Amino acid sequence: MSDLIDMIEHGSLRGSLDHCVKCTICETACPVSNATPLFPGPKYAGPQSERYRVAGEPSVDASVDYCSGCGICSQVCPQGVKIAEINARARDALKREHGVPLRDRIITRPTWLGRIGTPVAPIANLALNLRPARILAEKALGVHRDAPAPRFAGRRFSTWARARGRERRADRATAPGAGPPDHRGLPRRVVYFHGCGTEFYEPWEGEKVVEVLEHNGFQVTVPRQGCCGLPLQSSGLFDDARRTVLRLARSLSAPLRDDADAIIVGNATSCTLMLKREGREILGLEDDPDLRLVSRRTYDICELLLALHDRGELRTDFRPIREIVAYHAPCQQQGHGIGKPALDLLALIPGLEVREMNARCCGIAGTYGLKAEKHGISMAVGRDLFDQVLASGAPTVACDSETCRWQIAHGTGRRSVHPIDFLHRAYGLDDAGA
Amino acid sequence: MTGPGPALDGPLHFDAVVIGAGTAGMTAAIRLAQSGARVCVVAKGVGSTHLAAGTIDVLGRIDGEERVTEPGAALERLIASRPDHPYALLGSGVVADSLSWFFETAAASSPRGYEYVGGLERNMLLPTAVGALRPSTLVPITMAAGEASALHRAAIVGTHALRDFHPSLCAANLREAGIEARPVFLELELERADMSALGIARRFDDPAWRALFCAQLSPALRSEDHVGLPAMLGLRDPHAALADLERRLGRRVFEIPTLPPSVPGMRLYEILRRALRSAGGRLVIGAEVVAAERHGERIAAVATRAAGRESHYAAPWFVLASGGLASGGIELDSSWRTSERVLGLPLRGVPDAGEPRFVPDFFAEQPLGRVGVAVDPQLRAEGAENVVVAGAALPGQAPWREGCGEGVALASGYRAAQVIVRESGAGAPAGARAT
Numbered sequence: 064m065s066d067l068i069d070m071i072e073h074g075s076l077r078g079s080l081d082h083c084v085k086c087t088i089c090e091t092a093c094p095v096s097n098a099t100p101l102f103p104g105p106k107y108a109g110p111q112s113e114r115y116r117v118a119g120e121p122s123v124d125a126s127v128d129y130c131s132g133c134g135i136c137s138q139v140c141p142q143g144v145k146i147a148e149i150n151a152r153a154r155d156a157l158k159r160e161h162g163v164p165l166r167d168r169i170i171t172r173p174t175w176l177g178r179i180g181t182p183v184a185p186i187a188n189l190a191l192n193l194r195p196a197r198i199l200a201e202k203a204l205g206v207h208r209d210a211p212a213p214r215f216a217g218r219r220f221s222t223w224a225r226a227r228g229r230e231r232r233a234d235r236a237t238a239p240g241a242g243p244p245d246h247r248g249l250p251r252r253v254v255y256f257h258g259c260g261t262e263f264y265e266p267w268e269g270e271k272v273v274e275v276l277e278h279n280g281f282q283v284t285v286p287r288q289g290c291c292g293l294p295l296q297s298s299g300l301f302d303d304a305r306r307t308v309l310r311l312a313r314s315l316s317a318p319l320r321d322d323a324d325a326i327i328v329g330n331a332t333s334c335t336l337m338l339k340r341e342g343r344e345i346l347g348l349e350d351d352p353d354l355r356l357v358s359r360r361t362y363d364i365c366e367l368l369l370a371l372h373d374r375g376e377l378r379t380d381f382r383p384i385r386e387i388v389a390y391h392a393p394c395q396q397q398g399h400g401i402g403k404p405a406l407d408l409l410a411l412i413p414g415l416e417v418r419e420m421n422a423r424c425c426g427i428a429g430t431y432g433l434k435a436e437k438h439g440i441s442m443a444v445g446r447d448l449f450d451q452v453l454a455s456g457a458p459t460v461a462c463d464s465e466t467c468r469w470q471i472a473h474g475t476g477r478r479s480v481h482p483i484d485f486l487h488r489a490y491g492l493d494d495a496g497a
Numbered sequence: 498m499t500g501p502g503p504a505l506d507g508p509l510h511f512d513a514v515v516i517g518a519g520t521a522g523m524t525a526a527i528r529l530a531q532s533g534a535r536v537c538v539v540a541k542g543v544g545s546t547h548l549a550a551g552t553i554d555v556l557g558r559i560d561g562e563e564r565v566t567e568p569g570a571a572l573e574r575l576i577a578s579r580p581d582h583p584y585a586l587l588g589s590g591v592v593a594d595s596l597s598w599f600f601e602t603a604a605a606s607s608p609r610g611y612e613y614v615g616g617l618e619r620n621m622l623l624p625t626a627v628g629a630l631r632p633s634t635l636v637p638i639t640m641a642a643g644e645a646s647a648l649h650r651a652a653i654v655g656t657h658a659l660r661d662f663h664p665s666l667c668a669a670n671l672r673e674a675g676i677e678a679r680p681v682f683l684e685l686e687l688e689r690a691d692m693s694a695l696g697i698a699r700r701f702d703d704p705a706w707r708a709l710f711c712a713q714l715s716p717a718l719r720s721e722d723h724v725g726l727p728a729m730l731g732l733r734d735p736h737a738a739l740a741d742l743e744r745r746l747g748r749r750v751f752e753i754p755t756l757p758p759s760v761p762g763m764r765l766y767e768i769l770r771r772a773l774r775s776a777g778g779r780l781v782i783g784a785e786v787v788a789a790e791r792h793g794e795r796i797a798a799v800a801t802r803a804a805g806r807e808s809h810y811a812a813p814w815f816v817l818a819s820g821g822l823a824s825g826g827i828e829l830d831s832s833w834r835t836s837e838r839v840l841g842l843p844l845r846g847v848p849d850a851g852e853p854r855f856v857p858d859f860f861a862e863q864p865l866g867r868v869g870v871a872v873d874p875q876l877r878a879e880g881a882e883n884v885v886v887a888g889a890a891l892p893g894q895a896p897w898r899e900g901c902g903e904g905v906a907l908a909s910g911y912r913a914a915q916v917i918v919r920e921s922g923a924g925a926p927a928g929a930r931a932t
Contacts, residue, residue, distance in 0.1 A: 138783035141542030339805030400803035
């Protein structure tokens with residue numbers, strides 16, 4: 064039975080190539096092929112090469128390894144060809160044939176790295192910024208010496224969340240009725256999926272998400288959770304990626320089963336996309352009931368807040384912020400198929416001047432830009448965005464994905480934060496001394 | 498339409514939802530947003546702009562006449578002879594108004610100096626990639642010097658890496674038309690064996706590359722006073738690139754539209770996208786409409802494919818600008834059924850059963866060629882009173898024969914917005930915004 068489902072599902076993904084009319088719109092949008100001759104472009108690597116790929120036979124095209132997996136080609140295709148998904152599977156097949164470098168097995172496991180690095184954060188951060196150590200890492204592993212490395216926060220978001228949960232429960236026990244305001248028909252509970260970036264590197268982003276949600280009357284629960292498997296998937300480690308995403312789906316789906324109105328919300332936009340679609344579609348997990356449930360009920364934080372606003376249910380007690388902010392919508396955010404909700408949210412803040420960047424991609428594509436042989440390409444891809452940011456005069460760049468923020472900061476020297484930071488500030492929650 | 502899901506799954510509400518992000522859809526959406534409506538464009542992918550020349554062709558040919566030189570006057574003759582043509586529904590006044598509006602909008606949202614020139618008084622005749630002369634009504638400034646009447650001695654420049662542009666073919670056909678044209682090949686250092694016009698256009702954004710290019714081209718030029726290049730003079734600041742080349746080469750320079758990807762088409766899309774955003778409209782690409790909620794003669798909401806689930810968009814008005822046969826908005830399937838793909842609306846112009854749909858000569862008047870969504874004089878779809886149709890989905894036109902694609906798109910998009918604004922002002926039908 065699952066063979067049959069796999070055949071139909073795989074067939075529909077692969078079969079979509081027959082809709083390709085060679086219009087080249089994907090080629091106009093591909094950030095990688097526009098920056099390097101090593102990748103011939105999504106049309107060539109995707110629908111064209113796919114016709115020659117036969118199960119069990121050698122890969123026809125090694126250049127597909129240079130596809131960064133950003134997914135823009137599939138978004139812009141007017142014929143509905145699943146170009147990026149076809150290429151992701153071709154990359155998996157290529158890795159099976161030629162093996163996966165040790166480096167890719169390490170950098171694609173943010174949970175391991177975080178657990179090792181967090182307790183020794185000062186030393187780990189020092190090492191990550193020490194030139195000789197980085198040169199060694201490049202020579203030994205192939206992690207580029209200049210690639211943007213995040214700093215371990217030295218504390219974990221989940222520790223803060225557990226303490227916060229105890230505090231909230233105590234509040235409710237002592238002051239019954241002082242719960243969140245009533246929103247007719249709205250799910251009162253959200254399950255917060257924070258992802259590895261928030262857990263180990265930017266716990267403050269998660270704290271802000273929780274505070275903004277609570278400010279709007281939600282009860283936030285934070286179940287134990289791990290990685291979504293996206294880094295593994297994009298490096299072509301499909302089996303490991305499947306195990307990882309399914310483990311996460313188990314833990315996130317449990318609270319949904321008790322409450323038909325509960326939803327999952329996340330601020331790591333590429334990880335929420337993995338839960339919504341990529342895990343099911345690229346990894347062929349359409350028939351997993353847990354992942355299906357999670358996929359159906361996962362929201363990106365800005366998507367949720369704008370949906371609330373459209374219903375007249377978002378609090379708009381915003382204080383003015385007199386600043387210019389540049390906004391870059393990451394490729395994976397665009398993959399949600401929901402437009403750019405962050406732009407409309409930021410526009411609600413009085414005084415804030417929002418400059419929309421129209422460059423396609425910052426170049427990092429998760430772990431792509433860390434790899435020694437690809438770092439140069441990733442910086443060339445990002446050049447257009449970096450130039451636009453510098454020309455905008457904005458001191459801060461808002462962006463929904465953590466790895467993109469690190470790349471933008473690396474490429475521009477400007478601060479880069481999640482859009483939630485501005486909402487949090489405008490609500491005056493910074494002053495609340497949370 | 499909605500499956501079981503969390504309560505937040507209710508639709509997003511707009512004053513109007515536009516389906517399709519080509520010239521027609523974007524025009525309608527910008528006009529609506531400019532008039533204060535909350536508008537959202539949803540599209541399966543990027544629209545036709547990237548595939549077309551980036552010019553606005555209002556009317557290039559009418560049956561029984563040679564090439565149209567005065568589109569404004571020819572429009573009146575077309576309207577008189579073809580009452581079923583979209584232009585007949587729109588009227589020449591709307592066409593003129595939409596062009597004036599486009600001038601203003603393009604000027605406000607273009608990269609500096611990149612303006613459109615021309616007008617309804619006279620078509621310009623510009624070389625195509627194969628050296629034919631094509632009538633256009635409005636063209637970007639980077640193409641203007643290619644106007645055939647002023648073109649005497651021209652060098653047509655290409656490079657082997659750009660395999661879709663053949664200077665020899667282009668120049669030979671221009672000579673047939675009485676223009677002294679000579680092909681020039683450059684061996685450009687491009688790091689790859691073949692490249693699209695877009696790939697080269699990105700190089701032209703860089704002044705250092707332009708200097709190198711001109712240093713290589715200059716010695717190859719003779720007495721030519723014009724230099725024609727495939728349309729690849731950059732994306733960021735094409736007007737500066739043009740000025741730079743003209744200064745360095747000491748000659749007038751013009752762009753020739755290429756096969757897709759079309760660089761001037763991408764510039765046009767960017768102009769429209771910027772105009773929409775600055776008017777406050779939303780744009781969601783990668784959002785194919787997969788279902789619609791219908792109440793009798795009205796569409797209440799549409800569902801689009803988003804990651805993980807469908808998104809729902811409710812509005813009292815919808816603009817259908819999903820294109821015609823060429824873009825898949827209208828489909829002829831393998832059992833010879835013709836259908837409108839997005840909302841399943843009734844069509845007009847389908848030959849009767851048993852009658853031929855096609856004739857062997859590709860460029861002849863094709864029996865199925867003028868198929869489109871059946872509309873009333875207000876462009877409202879038959880059987881769906883709150884759906885206004887714009888662009889290639891309209892029946893009665895044959896854009897590739899008449900050279901009217903962008904003109905119809907622009908004027909009907911403009912008109913669709915007008916109809917909605919007027920009707921909404923008169924009070925939207927009851928229940929239109931029920932939640």
